Structure formats: C-alpha cells, structure tokens
Amino acid sequence: MSRKAKFSFKAQWNRFCILTHEFFERQMNNDFTKMEEFKAKLEAIDTVADRIRFLTEDAIFSTAIPQFVDSYLPKEGTQKPRDDSADYDSLSVARRFIESDYNDNNYNKQIENYTKAISTLSMDTAPNENRRELCRLLTKRAELFYILKRYDECLDDINELKKYSISNDLDFLEEMASFCEETKAKSCFRELKPKHFEVKSESKLLESGMSDMQLVYNDIKGRFIRSTKFIPRGTIIAAENPFVAWLRPNLYDSYCNYCLVKLNSRYFYCKDCFKVKYCSSECMQEALASYHSIECSMVDVLKDWAMGHMSLRMAIVAGIEEAIEMEREEKIALKEWVNKEFKNDYSCIHSLCGESCLHDAYFTASTIGALMLAILAARMNLVKENTEDFYILAALLYKHIAQVYLNTYTVYDHNLRNTGYYGVICSSEKRKKVGVSLYATSSLFSHSCDNNCYKYYSGSKIILVSLRPIAAKEEITVNYGTSLAQNTLQTRRNFLNQNFSFECRCSACEVNAECVAYALICPHCKAALVVNEDQSNYCINCNRQNVETKNLDHAMKCAKKAFECAEGFAARGQIEKARLLYKRMAHFYSIYYFSSVRLSPIYDFIAQCYAARNKFYKAYKYKVKTEAMIDESYGFESLEMVALYAECASFLEKAANLSMFRKKKWQKKANFYYEEAFKLLTQLLRADFNIIEENKVSILKQLKI
Incomplete structure (x- = not known):
C-alpha cells in the first residue's frame, strides 16, 4: 500500500474493520468453508451477550483474542508517570522546556516550548507559584504572537490571562489587546468559531434544532423530522455539537482532539501523554473530564482502532456503569420518543438504530471486535473480565459499532470565515476530511438523493442549512454521501445499500431520476449516456447498454492535453496561446459531455x-x-x-x-x-x-x- 493510500481517510477509518476481518480469516486459516460454518454457529445464537460468551469459550478464540489485544498494549516500563505520582513536579518540568531557549531568536521554536510549558501548568490549581509562572509564560507567548503579527492568538492568550488576574502587566496587555482588535476589524477574512453558529429559536424537544420542526414516527420510515412551518432558504435548521468525535490519527498534531478545530501555534498539550493537543484550556478540561483521563495511557492503541475507539469512547463518555445499567433497563419504543425531549445525552444516543442493521459481511467481525474492545476496557480497569457486566458491556459495544457505522457523519474542514461583507461567509474550495462525529438530533434527519438541507462544519459542530424553501409539513432531509446532483441512480443505490443497508425510496429514486450533469453524449442518438461508478453505461433515450465510447474517450484525451498546454502558456504569460487552447478544450468537451455544466x-x-x-x-x-x-x-x-x-x-x-x-x-x-x-x-x-x-x-x- 502506498503512503498516500495508507494515510487516506478511508484507510484510517476502516482500520478496525480490516483488523477484525483479517484476524478472523487468520484464525480460520483462510478456509472459506470453515468461516461460513463458524458464522452459521454464531448466527444461530439469539443474543449478542451469548455470542460473546460463545467466543470466550471457543477453543480458538478464547486465547487468540486476548493475546491479540495484549499485543497492542504498551510494554511495562514504557509508560510515562502521570501527574499524580509522587515525583511529578509540574513547575520544574515547565522550566525544563523553556530554560534552553531564553536567548534563542527562533520565535517559532520559543512558542513551541512555551506551549509545552504552559500545558504542564494550565491544569494546576495548587501552588500560587505555579499560577504566577503560568501567567508569566502566557504573557511572554502573547508578546511573541504580537511580534509575529498573529493577533488572533495574541488575543486568546490575553483573554486566558484575564482569568487569573495576577499579571503585573495588565495595562500593557490591554493596550496590546486593543491594537489586535483594531487590526482584526480591518482584516478581510476572520475565522468563525463553532460558537458563532446557533439556531435562532431552539426547539423545546429537539436539542440544538430549530423550533419550526418536529419528530415524527411511522412504521415504514421509523423516526424522521419534518417542518411545522414554511422554512426559507438559508435557514440554520440545526447547529449541534457531537456526543463523541473521532480525529484522524495523522491529524493529531494539527487539529484539536476535542472539538476538531484546526490548531494555530497556540494550543495545549495533554501534560501526561503529550500525544494529543487542544485548541483551548476549555477543550482540554472538557476532554479530560469526559474521556481523555481514562484513555490517556492507551492513546497509541486506541488511535489505531478508529471505529472501535469511537465505540468505546461512547461508553466512556456515558460512564461505563451508567451505560451497562441503561442496557439492562427496558427499552423505550421508538414511537414513544415523538413527544419526549431528545437531548444530546446517552439515553437518546442509545435509542439510535443499532445491531439489527449490520450487514451479514460485518456480523462476525463486529462480534469479535466488540469482544476485543471489552477486553481492552478490562485492561484499562473499566470492567472486570468474564463477569456479567463484562458480557453486557461487550454486547453494548457491539451496538455502538453498529451505531457508529450507521449514524455518524464525516466531518470536513470547511474553514468557514466571515468576509466582512453583510454577514456573508466564505469557505475554502479544498475541504479536508478531518474525522467522524456522532450527534443526537442530527442523526434523526433522513436521507434524500434530492435533499433540501446541506451540511457544513465548524470544527466538529454540524450546521444544517436549508438549500431551498421547505414547505410546512415537508420532511427535512440531508444526503448520506450520495446525491442526484452528483451520482447516477445505480451508483446511489449501490452506495446506500452497501454502507447503510437500505434501498432509497426518496422522491428522486421513486421516479428513477437520473443524474445527467456528468453524462456523455450517446453516439447513436445524441441523448445522455449515463456512466456508472463501475464504468457500465446506458442511454436514457435509446436504452442501449455498455455503449462503445472509444471515439468519445479520444476527445477527452485531446481535451486533457489541451488543458495541460494551456495551463503552461498561461503560467508563462502567453495569454493568446492559452486562450486558443482553452477554446479547443471547450470544443472537445462539447463533443464528449451531454450537459454544459463541465x-x-x-x-x-x-x-x-x-x-x-x-x-x-x-x-x-x-x-x-x-x-x-x-x-x-x-x-x-x-x-x-x-x-x-x-x-x-x-x-x-x-x-x-x-x-x-x-x-x-x-x-x-x-x-x-x-x-x-x-x-x-x-x-x-x-x-x-x-x-x-x-x-x-x-x-x-x-x-x-
């Protein structure tokens, strides 16, 4: 596998699935017959907890799975002592980071060392000496940001200092802050933080959703959301923080591990593992309180397990004992949620569709994966192995795997900024996939290939915006990664069936609406020749299938060659030659594509x-x-x-x-x-x-x- 493929979003997110699949195949010696027989035995068992027991009693898996988990655990003596150990002195550690750089003119290096030092002290509420040193370091770093004209970061440090109110340079800092504010106001683009996006009027029942919508249930669709009033285009339907989020491992150095906001030079390390970073002390405190204090010593294991990591984190955030207790309780019927308050908490997340929706292909691997996660939880002292609670937790983790697989959203870095022009926002053309998040209210929006809402992200906060006017009592929909505007009917159906286990019955698919924006010109009747993802094609007019496109392909090769040459001429300032080649390219495009969109x-x-x-x-x-x-x-x-x-x-x-x-x-x-x-x-x-x-x-x- 190439380096690019290895670090692609798909490869990183699917890592846990691949691990469990490959593990199962190895234990079965890649014998297809043995694998099918084992799957049949597992499927014959009624409950997930009993399937987990079956694995723990199986001659092969009872020892192989614990050994596999243990092979990932850090070796004894390699773990750094935590801050509660007797020999840990945060002040001396902080000073070690900066003492070698007092006379260093490399400002960026100094900022990096100040950042590490601040991280070791920022959570210390004990000695006053530590707090004074923290204020001194924050002041020094703010001055460096000011020198480098990084005014946003300078302001953030000054605001952090105001919390402590023991700096001797408050007047000087106020002057510096005033100048930074004035300079920022003149800036063309100002970064927008997650807190800038909120619904105008929040629903009483659907947390983070607008008031003009309601949760509805029917036996065919289950739960879905529809409007109660007319909703204009450009309305924020929901602005919701996730219950849990997962950050791509290769982005640990450049994005906040809690809110998934892109980091600048001002960030906070975890002072124990120094392997995760946060954009603010608030994010660091929230992460430590909800999950990181438990995950800290296992970061290297968990970051490699992606989907499994997120599934276990759901239980950690909820509280292992609380999650197990909730799994024991009688479940609320889905139709009863219609009149209940749906909040971003574990009781509501627990109600999202789960284990019954997993594909056959993922059934066995997910069961093995759930047991692996339960054993890891036992190694983390979260549950005692081979107890009743252990089997309930493993069954719950199986459900979490399914919920993560079916209900999460891929988070993009849209880089949303204020243009300073009548509140208009701009975004970058290139949008990097940053991670995956699970939401409560936003998980209830159904898919439509002709969706009436679009998803934007500010960090891990999802912002759902109406694409067009939505009529009263119309269903509010998003797309789950495939749409009429971008994908053919066959491609859409295959994608939704493979990834979400359902056949789409939206208004577009009911009438077999086809995407012709990227269709070719049929050489027989000049109508749209639709090309699917698997390169099969058919004409929507003459109904010919798998039409020979050799001549069309030649036109596209000529168009690509013309574009490459035109780009070269344009870069050298030979505008007229570039123009002629662009016109040539337009000619070939008109021969090749049915629609003029391209x-x-x-x-x-x-x-x-x-x-x-x-x-x-x-x-x-x-x-x-x-x-x-x-x-x-x-x-x-x-x-x-x-x-x-x-x-x-x-x-x-x-x-x-x-x-x-x-x-x-x-x-x-x-x-x-x-x-x-x-x-x-x-x-x-x-x-x-x-x-x-x-x-x-x-x-x-x-x-x-």
Missing part, C-alpha cells in the same frame, strides 16, 4: 484570457454563457449567480469605457446586470446563512448596498 470553468478561463488583453466585451460574452450552468449547479437564488451578474456588469462597464461608439449601449447593459445583482443580493441577505467560495468574494464586494 464547460463552466473553461468559459471562465477564456473570459479571463480576453480580460487580460482588455477585450472586455468578448470576456463578457463567454462569462454570460455560464449562467445556465450556475443555475443548474447552484440554483438561481445563489451568491454564485450574484457574483456572475456582478462580473458581467464589470466587464461591460470596462468595455463601455474603452469604446467610442457602443459606450451607451454597453453601459446600459452593465447597469441592467448591476440592478439584477442588487435585487438578488438584497433578497438573499435576508437568510440566516449565506456562503460563497473564497475566489468569488472580491467580485461580490464590488456591490455596495
């Missing part, structure tokens, strides 16, 4: 080439061609459409200024586009949430309301 970025490139040579009217002619494509991709009521109108107006205005004979005509047309942009923008700004890609912000800011 032509939009090419027309943008051509327009920019014309604009670079002061041929603004021709730039406008290509830019305006993208209107239908933006409508298809984003909808007419979108900031992308506003940006298009603004750019068209700008090109026309510049063309009018350079023309003697068409000045009035082109200026009149420019005014028309400005007016359309103003009208649409004014309408859109009434929404709670407006977002646009970063590269469109400068165009948008040309419009002053």
Whole structure:
C-alpha cells in the first residue's frame, strides 16, 4: 500500500474493520468453508451477550483474542508517570522546556516550548507559584504572537490571562489587546468559531434544532423530522455539537482532539501523554473530564482502532456503569420518543438504530471486535473480565459499532470565515476530511438523493442549512454521501445499500431520476449516456447498454492535453496561446459531455484570457454563457449567480469605457446586470446563512448596498 493510500481517510477509518476481518480469516486459516460454518454457529445464537460468551469459550478464540489485544498494549516500563505520582513536579518540568531557549531568536521554536510549558501548568490549581509562572509564560507567548503579527492568538492568550488576574502587566496587555482588535476589524477574512453558529429559536424537544420542526414516527420510515412551518432558504435548521468525535490519527498534531478545530501555534498539550493537543484550556478540561483521563495511557492503541475507539469512547463518555445499567433497563419504543425531549445525552444516543442493521459481511467481525474492545476496557480497569457486566458491556459495544457505522457523519474542514461583507461567509474550495462525529438530533434527519438541507462544519459542530424553501409539513432531509446532483441512480443505490443497508425510496429514486450533469453524449442518438461508478453505461433515450465510447474517450484525451498546454502558456504569460487552447478544450468537451455544466470553468478561463488583453466585451460574452450552468449547479437564488451578474456588469462597464461608439449601449447593459445583482443580493441577505467560495468574494464586494 502506498503512503498516500495508507494515510487516506478511508484507510484510517476502516482500520478496525480490516483488523477484525483479517484476524478472523487468520484464525480460520483462510478456509472459506470453515468461516461460513463458524458464522452459521454464531448466527444461530439469539443474543449478542451469548455470542460473546460463545467466543470466550471457543477453543480458538478464547486465547487468540486476548493475546491479540495484549499485543497492542504498551510494554511495562514504557509508560510515562502521570501527574499524580509522587515525583511529578509540574513547575520544574515547565522550566525544563523553556530554560534552553531564553536567548534563542527562533520565535517559532520559543512558542513551541512555551506551549509545552504552559500545558504542564494550565491544569494546576495548587501552588500560587505555579499560577504566577503560568501567567508569566502566557504573557511572554502573547508578546511573541504580537511580534509575529498573529493577533488572533495574541488575543486568546490575553483573554486566558484575564482569568487569573495576577499579571503585573495588565495595562500593557490591554493596550496590546486593543491594537489586535483594531487590526482584526480591518482584516478581510476572520475565522468563525463553532460558537458563532446557533439556531435562532431552539426547539423545546429537539436539542440544538430549530423550533419550526418536529419528530415524527411511522412504521415504514421509523423516526424522521419534518417542518411545522414554511422554512426559507438559508435557514440554520440545526447547529449541534457531537456526543463523541473521532480525529484522524495523522491529524493529531494539527487539529484539536476535542472539538476538531484546526490548531494555530497556540494550543495545549495533554501534560501526561503529550500525544494529543487542544485548541483551548476549555477543550482540554472538557476532554479530560469526559474521556481523555481514562484513555490517556492507551492513546497509541486506541488511535489505531478508529471505529472501535469511537465505540468505546461512547461508553466512556456515558460512564461505563451508567451505560451497562441503561442496557439492562427496558427499552423505550421508538414511537414513544415523538413527544419526549431528545437531548444530546446517552439515553437518546442509545435509542439510535443499532445491531439489527449490520450487514451479514460485518456480523462476525463486529462480534469479535466488540469482544476485543471489552477486553481492552478490562485492561484499562473499566470492567472486570468474564463477569456479567463484562458480557453486557461487550454486547453494548457491539451496538455502538453498529451505531457508529450507521449514524455518524464525516466531518470536513470547511474553514468557514466571515468576509466582512453583510454577514456573508466564505469557505475554502479544498475541504479536508478531518474525522467522524456522532450527534443526537442530527442523526434523526433522513436521507434524500434530492435533499433540501446541506451540511457544513465548524470544527466538529454540524450546521444544517436549508438549500431551498421547505414547505410546512415537508420532511427535512440531508444526503448520506450520495446525491442526484452528483451520482447516477445505480451508483446511489449501490452506495446506500452497501454502507447503510437500505434501498432509497426518496422522491428522486421513486421516479428513477437520473443524474445527467456528468453524462456523455450517446453516439447513436445524441441523448445522455449515463456512466456508472463501475464504468457500465446506458442511454436514457435509446436504452442501449455498455455503449462503445472509444471515439468519445479520444476527445477527452485531446481535451486533457489541451488543458495541460494551456495551463503552461498561461503560467508563462502567453495569454493568446492559452486562450486558443482553452477554446479547443471547450470544443472537445462539447463533443464528449451531454450537459454544459463541465464547460463552466473553461468559459471562465477564456473570459479571463480576453480580460487580460482588455477585450472586455468578448470576456463578457463567454462569462454570460455560464449562467445556465450556475443555475443548474447552484440554483438561481445563489451568491454564485450574484457574483456572475456582478462580473458581467464589470466587464461591460470596462468595455463601455474603452469604446467610442457602443459606450451607451454597453453601459446600459452593465447597469441592467448591476440592478439584477442588487435585487438578488438584497433578497438573499435576508437568510440566516449565506456562503460563497473564497475566489468569488472580491467580485461580490464590488456591490455596495
């Protein structure tokens, strides 16, 4: 496996599943017949707890599973003493981190050492000497941030200092804070933290959800959420922190291990393991209180077990004894939750769909995985092995594995920032997969391939926003990773069946709605030739299947070659040559693709080439061609459409200024586009949430309301 594949999100998240599958196959000597016979024996047992007992009594697995778990545990003598040991002196440890760097002019290195020192002291509530040293270190680090013009981090340190109120430099710090605030206010983009996103009016029954929605139940769909009133486009439907979150292991150095916010140079280490980081002392305290104080000595084991780690963390956050007790209690019927308060706590999380929804392919491996996790919990002194509680916990962990598999959301780093323009938010085009989170209310939203809500993330906080107006009593839906706009019918069905064990019956799938945005042109009838993920294809008009696309593939190769050459010419400033190649690429795209959506970025490139040579009217002619494509991709009521109108107006205005004979005509047309942009923008700004890609912000800011 390549390094890139090894550290991919999919490889890291599926690590525990792969471990358990491979372990099972090794114990069965890769004998398919033996594996099927063992699966049949396991499936014949009624309860999960009894299946776990069966494994602990089996001649092979009773010794192999504990040995496998023990092979992952840290060896004796390799663990660092914790802060409650007698010989641990946090003040002397902190001083060791910084004493070698008092005369070092490498500011970043000094900041790193101050950060480690602060981490060892920040949780110390004991001696005053430690608190004074902590304030001194925070002041020094704030000064370094100020020198490096990292004003956000400087302000955070100053605010941290105010909690202690024992610094001798409070007046100086206030002046520094005032300057940082003024500089921040002038900044084009300001990072938005999770606390900035909230619903306007919170539901009394659905925590973190808006008040204009309700939980509904029927025998076919189970629980789902629908609106009680008309909901406008751009409304924040839910803004919810997770019950538990998992961070990708390769991002432990760059993201907060609690809230999944990207770290800057100001962070807090766990002072015991120094293997996890937090964005603030609050996050560190929350993590220690809810799970990290228990996980600390086992970080290296748990971070490698991904889905298993998250499943065990659910029980740790709930409290092992409380979770076991809840598993013993009689379950509340799903339909009875309709009138109950649904909060982000374990009793509600426990009610989410579980073990009965696991695929046959995952059944045996998940049972083995649950026993592995229970044994690990026993090694962590959370439960006594081979007791009644041990078997109940193992059964509960099996359910957690299923809940994690079926109810979690992949968290992206959307890098949401305030543009400073009428509350409009911008996000990065490249969105990294950061981790996985489990929510209470947000887990109740059903899937639709033609969803009416979209998911954004600020750290691990999920923000659900309405994509279009939602009628009263209409179901509120999200997509679970596949959609009508991006995927073919067959691809959508296969994805949902393989990953979530259900056949989609949303309004789009009921009428067999097909995605043609990326379809090819059928060589026989010129209609849409839909290409599935497995490369099979069919024509939606003449119904031919697996049509030969050799000639179309040749056109695409020519288009790719033209693009590569055009990029090279553009980089060297040879704009005219680049423009001709972009036009050639557009020609090949029109031969290859049925929809014009893929032509939009090419027309943008051509327009920019014309604009670079002061041929603004021709730039406008290509830019305006993208209107239908933006409508298809984003909808007419979108900031992308506003940006298009603004750019068209700008090109026309510049063309009018350079023309003697068409000045009035082109200026009149420019005014028309400005007016359309103003009208649409004014309408859109009434929404709670407006977002646009970063590269469109400068165009948008040309419009002053």
